[in-house]
Amino acid sequence: MVTTEEIxxxxxIVRENLASAAAASGxxxxxxxxxxxxxxxxxxxxxxxxxxGLRLFGENRxxxxxxxxxxxxxxxxxxxMIGTLQRNKAxxxxxxxxxxxxxxxxxxxxxxxxxxxxxxxxxxFARPYPIMVExxxxxxxxxxxxxxxxxxxxxxxxxVKCPHVEIHGLMxxxxxxxxxxxxxxxxxxxRELKEGANExxxxxxxxxxxxxxxxxxxxxGEGSTIVRIGTAIFGTRNKQF
Ligand SMILES: *Cc1c(COP(=O)(O)O)cnc(C)c1O
Numbered sequence: 506m507v508t509t510e511e512i513x514x515x516x517x518i519v520r521e522n523l524a525s526a527a528a529a530s531g532x533x534x535x536x537x538x539x540x541x542x543x544x545x546x547x548x549x550x551x552x553x554x555x556x557x558g559l560r561l562f563g564e565n566r567x568x569x570x571x572x573x574x575x576x577x578x579x580x581x582x583x584x585x586m587i588g589t590l591q592r593n594k595a596x597x598x599x600x601x602x603x604x605x606x607x608x609x610x611x612x613x614x615x616x617x618x619x620x621x622x623x624x625x626x627x628x629x630f631a632r633p634y635p636i637m638v639e640x641x642x643x644x645x646x647x648x649x650x651x652x653x654x655x656x657x658x659x660x661x662x663x664x665v666k667c668p669h670v671e672i673h674g675l676m677x678x679x680x681x682x683x684x685x686x687x688x689x690x691x692x693x694x695x696r697e698l699k700e701g702a703n704e705x706x707x708x709x710x711x712x713x714x715x716x717x718x719x720x721x722x723x724x725x726g727e728g729s730t731i732v733r734i735g736t737a738i739f740g741t742r743n744k745q746f
Pocket of ligand 1 (some may be wrong): 542565587588678695717719720733734735736737
């Protein structure tokens with residue numbers, strides 16, 4: 506496990522890199538949120554990062570987020586779900602997360618919409634509830650997400666049929682590649698999809714959630730507003746979490 510000191514130092518480095526990448530592309534630093542991806546990381550590491558001012562965290566699995574809850578009471582941070590969401594965990598996900606970034610089909614969106622509609626007024630989540638649409642830009646088979654071709658149709662479908670959710674933006678995972686151009690192209694495509702959908706449907710989607718430990722500088726160059734950083738902050742993941 507990485508030490509508190511290492512997490513501090515890692516965060517300093519990531520923040521410096523973020524600032525340089527923003528400066529290099531003439532962007533304001535305050536329009537780019539830094540998310541700490543804490544999957545397979547212990548609650549103590551999250552507390553350390555929180556102590557260093559990190560206020561946005563991402564987890565992939567509902568159960569894992571839930572299991573850390575008891576250790577994180579008193580932490581006022583924003584939590585986003587960034588992994589595949591199974592139908593039977595949807596209700597719990599809405600209660601545990603402030604945003605679900607990994608919505609990739611109309612049926613899931615409709616299901617979330619119905620749960621929200623049927624939840625009592627006092628249920629704590631935001632209404633409309635923030636979601637993002639995950640797009641599989643690279644077309645890699647292992648990846649979740651709607652294809653770029655079907656992205657507009659999905660967004661339109663959700664906007665028309667799901668009044669209790671609100672699409673705040675698009676999310677993608679960059680291609681598994683060392684090819685800098687391929688990576689940039691992929692992030693550019695996501696930006697163009699967001700701009701295209703906003704224009705075509707009169708939406709005001711603001712967010713592009715893209716860029717991880719290995720490719721966040723490129724993502725910032727293409728307009729990322731949320732970079733999701735795991736290993737570069739928390740070190741190698743402990744798989745048997
Ligand atoms: C694990 C994960 C990340 C963070 O990956 P790192 O390479 O460790 O920064 C970001 N986004 C998603 C969706 C993930 O599953």
